[in-house]
Amino acid sequence: MAGIVVVFDFDKTIIDCDSDNWVMDELGFTDLFNELLSTMPWNTLMDKMMGEIHSKARTIEDIVEVLKHTPIHPRVVPAIKTAHALGCDLRIVSDANLFFIETILEHLEIKECFSEINTNPGYVDEEGRLRITPCHDFNKYPYGCPLCPPNMCKGLVIERIQASVSNKKFIYLGDGSGDYCPTLKLGNRDYVMPRKSFPLWDLICRDPLLIKPEIHEWTDGEELEQTLLKLVHSIMTEEESNNSCLVSAAEDCKFQTISVAAHETFPHVLPVPQ
Numbered sequence: 294m295a296g297i298v299v300v301f302d303f304d305k306t307i308i309d310c311d312s313d314n315w316v317m318d319e320l321g322f323t324d325l326f327n328e329l330l331s332t333m334p335w336n337t338l339m340d341k342m343m344g345e346i347h348s349k350a351r352t353i354e355d356i357v358e359v360l361k362h363t364p365i366h367p368r369v370v371p372a373i374k375t376a377h378a379l380g381c382d383l384r385i386v387s388d389a390n391l392f393f394i395e396t397i398l399e400h401l402e403i404k405e406c407f408s409e410i411n412t413n414p415g416y417v418d419e420e421g422r423l424r425i426t427p428c429h430d431f432n433k434y435p436y437g438c439p440l441c442p443p444n445m446c447k448g449l450v451i452e453r454i455q456a457s458v459s460n461k462k463f464i465y466l467g468d469g470s471g472d473y474c475p476t477l478k479l480g481n482r483d484y485v486m487p488r489k490s491f492p493l494w495d496l497i498c499r500d501p502l503l504i505k506p507e508i509h510e511w512t513d514g515e516e517l518e519q520t521l522l523k524l525v526h527s528i529m530t531e532e533e534s535n536n537s538c539l540v541s542a543a544e545d546c547k548f549q550t551i552s553v554a555a556h557e558t559f560p561h562v563l564p565v566p567q
C-alpha cells in the first residue's frame with residue numbers, strides 16, 4: 294500500500310457535469326428547480342425535487358437510466374483504476390448524494406476502487422421515491438463553517454480522514470468553491486489539484502500564500518490522468534528512496550556493530566606471544 298490518500302470531489306471532477314443539474318435537465322425539471330432555488334438550500338431542494346419527480350410518475354429506473362448517461366471524460370476511469378492498482382487509498386468527498394454517486398460508479402465498474410464515499414445520504418423509500426438528506430445535520434450544528442454550505446463541510450471530512458490515517462500524503466482533486474475549505478486543511482507535504490478556471494482555482498489564485506499543499510492544476514480528464522499519475526509516481530519514488538536510505542543506514546549500523554565487536558574481541562583472540 295502506497296502512503297498516498299487521493300481524495301476526489303465528484304461533480305465536474307470525476308464526472309464532467311453536475312449530477313444534480315444533469316438529472317434535472319434530462320428529466321425536464323430545470324425550470325422548476327431554478328424557480329425554487331432562491332427559496333431553500335440546494336440540498337433541501339434536491340429532496341423536494343425528488344418528490345416532484347415521483348409525483349409526475351417518473352420512476353427510480355428513469356433516474357438510473359439518466360445517471361448511466363452522465364458525461365465523463367474517457368481518461369478519468371483509467372486514471373482511477375491505475376491509481377488504485379498502484380496502491381493509493383481513494384476516497385470521494387462530494388456534495389452530490391450517495392444514490393447518484395453509487396449508481397454512476399457501479400455503472401462505470403469503479404465503485405470497488407474507493408474505500409469511502411463521504412456525501413449526502415440518498416436512499417429509495419418504500420414508495421419508490423428517492424430521499425436526499427444532509428451530510429451533517431444542520432439543525433444540530435447551526436453555526437457551521439463560514440466557507441461551506443450548511444449541509445456539508447468538506448474540511449470537517451478531511452480533518453476526520455487526516456486523524457484516521459498516519460503519515461500519509463494527500464492529493465485532493467476538485468473544482469468547486471466547496472473544495473476550498475478542505476484545501477485549507479492540507480499540509481505542506483500534500484498536493485491539491487484544482488481544475489483550472491473553475492471556482493476552487495479562482496479562490497486559490499486570489500491568495501496562494503494561504504495554501505500549504507503543492508498546487509497542480511488540470512483542465513480536462515486527460516490532464517487529470519497525467520498530473521495525478523505523475524504525482525503518484527514521484528511520491529512513490531521518493532518513498533522508495535527514503536526506504537532504501539533506511540535500509541542502508543541499518544546496514545551501516547550492523548557493519549559498525551560487527552566491527553566494534555570484532556575490535557573488542559581482537560586482543561582476546563590473538564595468542565599472546567610467550
Ligand SMILES: [Mg+2]
Binds near residue numbers: 303305468469
Ligand atoms: Mg465539483
Ligand SMILES: [Zn+2]
Binds near residue numbers: 440446
Ligand atoms: Zn468548511
